Amino acid sequence: MKSRAIVAIDGPAGAGKSTVARMLAKRLGYLYIDTGAMYRALTLKALERKIDLEDEGAVTGLAEETEILLVPQDGTEIRVYCDGRDVTSAIREPEVSRQVSRVAKVPGVRARMVELQRRMAERGGIVMDGRDIGSYVLPGADYKFFLTASLEERTRRRWQELRDRGIHTDFEQLKKEMAARDAMDSRRPVAPLIKAPGALEIDTSNLEPEEVVEIILKHMEEGR
């Protein structure tokens, strides 16, 4: 296995990317970078500033004046700071999830975020998850994975995750919202959600996170 490798993990909402990426980073002693959290932080700021999300100029301008920091804690937990404010919890609110894809599809936003993400990966030894990591942000990544799961299972996971946080949502409404987010992520012209060439696809529908990590580690050990 390559030392200080770059590992890219992509996939749709609720496929288990963050869970697996965090566990994998811990096993490897790597830094975990949650690119979704970056788009979520900007979206939260845009919503709070009541920016018109259809105004690409305004959203791009906001991205350019916003400082987003991902600060590793013990292990691989990450605190997310936007302009110095800890937004780790706030970025997971349902309204941010409902709107983030509208912000993320703005070309100026992506250009800014991708520049930051590539800089974070320069020294290697990272696990980066998102939608476009293996296909666009880090096309030279040493290992690429694409996690999937059925929409039903991904919705069940997200529904349970929200419930565990005391947020009660209608399952069918949540399912519609997740499908809509997947569609917007997949159809945007710039860096859509796709499986990167050469990526190993893993359907996690009937796998525990630990099993997914073992599949990934085995592939990495066999690969180099």
Ligand SMILES: Nc1ncnc2c1ncn2[C@@H]1O[C@H](COP(=O)(O)OP(=O)(O)OP(=O)(O)O)[C@@H](O)[C@H]1O
């Ligand atoms: N293999 C799995 N089996 C069951 N539950 C899982 C599995 N992987 C993750 N989960 C749970 O599903 C929820 C969503 O997982 P996670 O946040 O890792 O998904 P994600 O792909 O990063 O989603 P998003 O892109 O929307 O952030 C979490 O509550 C997590 O604990």
Ligand SMILES: Nc1ccn([C@@H]2O[C@H](COP(=O)(O)O)[C@@H](O)[C@H]2O)c(=O)n1
């Ligand atoms: N590399 C990425 C990562 C995320 N996005 C957008 O952010 C949304 C939230 O991502 P989560 O992983 O936190 O769910 C996602 O739905 C995308 O719209 C992106 O565009 N590129």
